[in-house]
Amino acid sequence: MSAALIDGKQIAATIRVEVANGVRELTEQGITPGLATVLIGDDPGSHSYVGMKKKACGELGINSFAEEHSADMSEEELLSLVDRLNGDPAVHGILVQLPLPGHIDEQKVLLAIDPAKDVDGFHPDNVGRLMVGQPRFTPCTPAGILELLHRSGNPPGGREVVVVGRSNIVGKPVAMLLVQKNDKANATVTVAHSRTQDLPDIVRRADIVIAAIGSPRFIKADWLKPGAVVIDVGSNRVEDSTRERGWRMVGDVDFEAALEVASAITPVPGGVGPMTITMLMVNTLQAARTIHGIG
């Protein structure tokens, strides 16, 4: 067996066309969706992520407002910046790039964002809404995973899903989404983590495996049920002397071996990654529509 590849780049491109059309319709009504990105400090990874988000905005006709500040910005200054963005009518979405410098309380900052502009979906108000099945914004990576499953012809309804990882940004929200009582979800979900016993046996019963661990090639092919669908969220740098830059990205699943067992699998890169920023654009468009009472 050789698994079908679930092409995140292509699925993301399709969704981006839908978003661009939605943005055009709004702009014709005099409303241009706007996303404010807040970047504190000079972490190269964070700069690169924010750069990709700004680029995506530009390509889709979304205004982007870049707030870039030095690592010595105080918590008070950041809170007052968030407050200003909350009140700015041109800003429909606010994204504070994590992690923040150690002297700033991340939770305090995330709580300060107006939930109606919280396009990352991390505010407890939005987390609670997701849990009770009345989502306002769905966190971007979990939302992207659901789109990948549906648009690749692998709907999770009635199937057994094992999520490995219980972070607040991937594992827990994707499990919460999948267990909802609606046509997009209706899965039977198990969440595993570092204290889980007999992980291979638990993974082996999954029709769909979602790996969000942060450990290169951690999930082995012989843990997979033949024909399982594998969504690999992991994004890990490993040394590769054949590359000029000396490294390459791999996922949390032993991809080459898993190809022989799974029925479908996301590659890394090119699977979940392209979906995350795309879903941020979806959420920003939705924020603009909701704030203006449209649709």
Ligand SMILES: NC(=O)c1ccc[n+]([C@@H]2O[C@H](COP(=O)([O-])OP(=O)(O)OC[C@H]3O[C@@H](n4cnc5c(N)ncnc54)[C@H](OP(=O)(O)O)[C@@H]3O)[C@@H](O)[C@H]2O)c1
């Ligand atoms: N492509 C994208 O858009 C995207 C977006 C977000 C994240 N990611 C990637 O996805 C991965 C996970 O991210 P994250 O933010 O969710 O990571 P995280 O906050 O570090 O969480 C990792 C989870 O994996 C679990 N874990 C660690 N070792 C384990 C083991 N031996 N057995 C079973 N579970 C284990 C941890 O369990 P405990 O809770 O018990 O510690 C934790 O719940 C990372 O590689 C990250 O870079 C990619």
